[in-house]
Amino acid sequence: MTDVTASRVAPIKGRWQARAAPSRPGTLYLLCWFCGSLLLAFLVIPLIALATHQSAQNLGEVAGIADVRDAIALSLEGAFLSAALAALAGVPLAYVLARTRFPGKGVTAALIDLPLAVPHTVAGIALLMVFGRQGVFGEPLQALVGLKFWGTLAGIVVAMLFVSAPYTVNAARIGFEAVDPRLEQIARTLGLGPWRTFLRITLPLAWHSIMTGVTLTYARSISEFGAVVILVYYPMTAPVKIYELFLRFGLEQAAAAALLLLIVSLGLFVLLRALAQRGVPASGSR
């Protein structure tokens, strides 16, 4: 499961070129292309079907429903907070994992991947036990600061974060590991303290990977259903709303709302990816 993340976040240079470019396409490449095309078609055709199934009128109608708009907005908001929290806590964790050795490091790295292997309904139930009314965190947090995780945005964020944080941690870790420690050492000898070195050398160089991971966390958070639906049914995020529409009104309405969510989340995903590609804040290079 680590590999899945890794292959999605690690940028492969010259990805369209075979290493030793053969003068004519070999059978191997043709076969690979053939198999790959099947998968690509499998991934894309359902989305195209979803998109072409709808009339613009139908889409407009669904977009006019306040519940649907609210659900999509709630999804975006929750995913944003989830991605922000993942970045805030996950990037430091990734940095220690990339740069230090400590007992139990292997176990820690495996733990981070755990949510990817756990069915999300299971994750939801586990979270309920911790953040629910009688939960280890849920009960005292409500008693002390009035923070509730059931029926609130906080609960949605918790559920989203649990299933999507690994993407940020793993991608950031790969990004940090790719930064030559020698560059950090040189920065130190040039008079930059550990903080300045991190902010001016390490972070900018790992920026692309970190943003790729945060983008994946964001996307995964928007799409999360299982954990959210168990921990927080109301207020409804978009996937929950779509499920409800499907149960109550059937395919037509659900599909229209689904397309709407798809358009919004794909648009954001493309935008975020573009931002990540730009890379490197605070370096002022170029």
Next chain:
Amino acid sequence: MSIAVAVEALSLTLGAVRLNKLDFRLGRGEILVILGPNGAGKSVTLETIAGFHRPDSGRVFLGGRDVTALPPEQRRVGFVVQNFGLFPHLTVAQNVAIARRAGRAAAGHDAGLPPHGDPEALLSYFGIAHLAHRAPAGLSAGEKQRVALARALASAPDLFLFDEPFSALDAETRDQLREELKSFLRALAIPAIFVTHDHDDALALADTVVVLRDGAIVQSGSAAEIFGKPANSFVARFVGVENILPGQVVAASDGLFTLAVGERTLRAASSANVGSPRHSILLAVRAENVTLLSSRVAAESPGAVNQLQGHVTGSRTIGPLVMVQIDCGFALKAYVLAPQWQAMKLGQEGTVLAEIAPDAIHLMSE
């Protein structure tokens, strides 16, 4: 020469590397080359001097300050690594401008040097002002070296540290950059420690060579000493002495030795105190100190010393030289200029006479 840098009894255990009471001193502008095989602790030594590892014991003095307890950013060392370690996300000018002069005022630098706080002046000094807005990725190795030096200089260093900067370069570029580096270091008069496993680096750059093995100094001295009079067979092999021959002392008096090597007897003039008769010793003879004579010519000088007749068993052209392998009871290698080798008349069955001057034989006890 006043002491600019001193490393005193530096010891450190770090994973598999164990530095054992390293001791050396550098004067102003002196270049010290630490020579040793991979795993000898060369890089760890540099990193400890730079402040990345706290030594278990020992002290480091830079520019008269005890820096043993200081973090790297307060030590004022210029660190240059393999491939020069330019920050890839910054332009050349930004690479140089990022340096902060830890605790040192911009004024008061040495006369003739560009002001440390002025990146433009630094780039001009190294003749690379035109590269200021380029990204490091597109630079040649020579340009990268100049940027790395300019950047290191920007932090007003008391010492330069070089960790095998040339090890990824081809031989020709390496020669060129070595010469360039040497002239820059001479002009800057800042002491430098240069770590390498390439003895050509040591020969070309070093005022002093320290040979490191398993974290301990095996020998230190001038390049001429290390290469001409290696302390033991490890150093001899490492600095590329082609002939290391086991022998026995037959007689020794006044620095004149009579030695048995296989069935042969050789004379050596050596100041080395390598023991009395019947002691086993090692002879180190550089291939360029073995002279080959056409066997017919030399047979006419019966009184000659250390003339060995042997068969040529092989030859290999290395640039303008030919490395000739001879079997004269033991294997011996000799360098001959290529035209001389072509003109040489070999005797029957490829025999040749090899001659070694007594003072070209260096004796080692181990």
